[in-house]
Amino acid sequence: MDSPFRLLFVCLGNICRSPAAEAVMRALVEAEGLAGSITMRSAGTAGWHSGKLPDQRMRNAGQKRGYNLSSRARQVNENDLLDHDLVLVMDRQNHRDVLSYDSKSQFSEKIRLFCEFCTGHKEEEVPDPYYGGEQGFEHVLDLLEDGCRGVLRHIREQRGLTQA
Template sequence: MSNPRKPFRVLFVCMGNICRSPAAEIVCSKLLSESDLRDSVEIDSAGTIGYHSGKGPDSRMAATLKARGYPIFGRARQVQPQDLEDFDLILVADEENLADVRRLDRDGSRSAKIKLLVDYCENHDAPRVPDPYYGGQSGFEEVADLVEDACAGLLAQLRAR
């Protein structure tokens, strides 16, 4: 028997959709597959720019996640105005992404569903998920730590609703 309820849809967004947002999608996907929410939540990721469209996750981010036991998948795409309609929650990596996505919401009617991913962290107190692209390995580890925390917190809140 199929679930008659529409799945709750979450979109993770960063700038290029090759580091932070695919990391969130990959981590959340694994957590969902191991949870009671696997059939009631759908996830995706996108970037505020289309420069990397069609490319897979950054090799350094992929290696960091693979070392933590996550399967690597996905192709970059740019966030579209229709995504604000199609997704129930849009979680962005930082304040710049927040401003960019909110600009797509011309009348402001969907602003309540656009939030920072770190708002769901339970064990880290961080203002944003920093962009690790131009840094060293420690930046990718920090992203993975924050994303794991935020995704676990997200699933806990979704479970409680």
């Protein structure tokens, strides 16, 4: 059996967007019966929140939609580029920051903007909801649900996965 396809979602602090993407993707993968074929993690480009749970407002918004945001924040590192098949960043600044870990420019093709996989939304970046109100967290979840469906289609095409 092939090794699982390994996804990494990255935002700034790893307490809002990327852990929510991880939770949305995990729920989608489990619902499709692909838990053994796709793994996912999240990380932040900054380490301020390392070890902490996701922001309570994002956990509340996710819980209303049935998502469990329970991962602990951690900072992205050089090994993440080697250890993951696809690194999805939430905005252009995250993209620049993650590319800075790729000193030999060998991983740039696997570091992509998350919104490239959205089909129902026109945004090019997932906005950081941290300083906004409740609607910002809902909008982020809308984008993540859209994009995660696109990511799953991409992985299915790459790996030839069928629904279990």
